[in-house]
Amino acid sequence: MSELKEFLLPDIGADAADITDILVSVGDTIAVEQDILTIEGDKASMDVPSSLAGTVKEIKVKVGDSVSEGTLVLIVEVAGSAADAPAADVPAADEPAAEAAPAVETPAAAATSQLKEISVPDIGGDEVEVTAVLVAVGDSITEDQDILSVEGDKASMDVPAPFAGTVKEIKVAAGDKVSEGSLILVVEVQGAAAPEPVVEAPKAALAASAPVVETAKAAPAAQLSPSQVSIAGSIKASPSVRRTAREFNLDLAVIPATGIKGRTTKEDVQTYVKAQLLLAKSGGGGGGLQVLASPKVDFAKFGEVEVKPLSRIQKISGPTLHRNWVTIPHVTQFDEVDITELEAFRKEQNAIAVKQDLGLKISPLVFMMKAVAKALQQYPNFNSSLSDDGESLILKKYINVGIAVDTPNGLVVPVVKDVLNKGIYDISREIGEISKKARAGKLTAKDMQGGSMTISSLGGIGGTQFTPIVNAPEVAILGVSKSAMKPLWNGKEFQPRLMVPLALSYDHRVIDGAEGARFITTINNYLSDLRTLIL
Known part of the structure; x- marks a missing residue:
């Protein structure tokens, strides 16, 4: 006759594990070594095979349960059990009874x-x-x-x-x-x-042992x-830990292992990820460049101090600028442009605008934007971005120019679209509108996206030169400093000319020095002779 037996979870190499799948149902006929359960712990995901053959009568666990060695999993009806077999020889009265054991061994076993x-x-x-x-x-x-x-x-x-x-x-x-x-x-x-030769051990005893x-x-x-x-040789980790590491694109070799016999556990990976997030938030680590963290200094011991929180814009732009500076190989090309005729033309146009009550003012920046847009059309590599994998160049067919605007809360870069096809008056009006929005803190994300190249103009503030940081994912930025009257030799004599310093920073992975020199020279030519802009 049949007999009901319990299948208990064997030693799984961990204190506890979660059931992720039950592979049998009540009424199923199962065989020895058939997988009946899938579990996942900190160290591994594995299938548990049955040590019993028979029919599943009850399932005592469900998906999501936490189980450990000895947990009751199934009740199985086993046919033809040892209970129905003929009785074994009974020892004589003067013979000591054999001690009960899972398997009967011969006394001679050594x-x-x-x-x-x-x-x-x-x-x-x-x-x-x-x-x-x-x-x-x-x-x-x-x-x-x-x-x-x-x-x-x-x-x-x-x-x-x-x-x-x-x-x-x-x-x-x-x-x-x-x-x-x-x-x-x-x-x-x-x-x-x-x-x-051994007699088959009782199934209940095997249930608590390895399969x-x-x-x-x-x-x-x-x-x-x-x-x-x-x-990879000395690195020991379970499939689930390896999967987690792959999801975070982590090298297990750099993660300190705390598990038994030097194994890397899920907690090790989690601890490492948390530490890296904290490091990135604090601005330390240099993005993998092994930069030393800034020293912690108690400035109050030297005198009175005031703690002023960073503005929202500073908190956002700071990490971005740091990333751009340390990850982009910058080259900066310098030049000076004679804008004497440009400035005379600009003043004439502003006088006309006042007379006609157009309600706008043309700034030198407008001409800079037109010159940059024309140069971008001529040198398409400057109007590009590197792909995420760094294997290709994305060439843009549109020409949009970003302009850095100083606001009470920090620097922002709104973008003027389709500069090449807009006139001086149109661009002047648009600059006035976005500058007001920027200073009022009303710029949207859309207003600051889609730039081909950025212009950072400090001419209204002062300074003779500076090295602007490329505004990734763009590959170049033009810095404009304060113009000044300088004596310029024309071949016969020195003449007073209005000169403006330019500084072109670019990503050397995309643009080489010769192309950078040609680009800034082209801008110089456009600004020194406005007639070339209409050619």
Whole structure:
């Protein structure tokens, strides 16, 4: 007759794990070694096989439950159990009764050596290549010692031994293709019971043990859990930890491991990510450039101080400027432009605007924008951005110019669209409108997006030169300083000319020095002779 037996969760190599899937249903007929449960812990995600064969009568767990060794999982109806077998011989009255045990051993059984096999565990792939055999015949190996290196599509891994012993045979060689279950080694294990015929142990006893059952003839291949597989030689981590590291694009080699025997745990990865986020928020670390953190100084001990919080714009722009400065290889090209005729024309136009009550004022910046737009049309590399992977150049077919505007809360860069096709009056009106919005703090994200190149003009404030920082993802920026009257030699005599300093900073990954010199010279030509702008 049949008998109901309990299947308890075996040793899973962790204190607790969560059930992610139940692979059987009530009424299903299951076989020994059939997977019945999927669990995931800090170290691994694994399937749990059954040690019982029979019909599932009850399922005592559900998805999401946290379980540990000994947790009741299933009640299984087992047919033809040992209870129905003929009674064994009863010992005589003067013979001592045998002590109850999971398996009946012969009194002559003696401790001796035994050959056991080690096979490839579940390594998360269909097939991998053996890159190195790390032991030789005759070597004594210890538990968790790396014995094999393999490499697949997803990772390079070392396979450790699940038990100690002496290597008797090596069944693989470098270059072989192996998969889960492939035989690796035959190992002689000391202190094992001599191979004697044994009676099958009761199922309830096996339920609390590992799912591998040894037979009288030979031990089956020892299966390693995924948590026993290490990555890249000395780095040991479970598949779930490796997956988390890949999601964050992290190198496990740089993450301090705190797990048993040097394993990297999920908590190690989480701690590392939190530390990097804090470092980035504080402005330290240099984006991987190994920049020393700023020293902590108690300034109050030197005198009175006041703590003033950064403005919202400063908090946003500061990290961006820092990133642009340390990640873009800047080159700055300097020049001076004779804007004597340009300035005379500008004043004439402003006088006309006043007479006609147009309500606008033309600034030198308008002509700078037109000259830059014309130069961008002539040199398309300046009107581009690097792709995210740095492997290609994105050439823009539109020409929009950003202008840096000084506001009480910090610097902002609104963008004037389609500058090449707009006239001087149109651009002047638009600059006036966006400048008012900027100073009132009413610019939207759309107002500051889509720039081809930026102009930063400090001419109204002062200074002779400065080196502007490229406003990524743009690849160039033009700095304009204060104009001044200077004597200029015309071949016969010195003449007083109005000169304005220019500084062109550009990304040297995209633009070389010769092209940079040509670009700023072209702008010089346009500004020194306005007639060239209409050609």
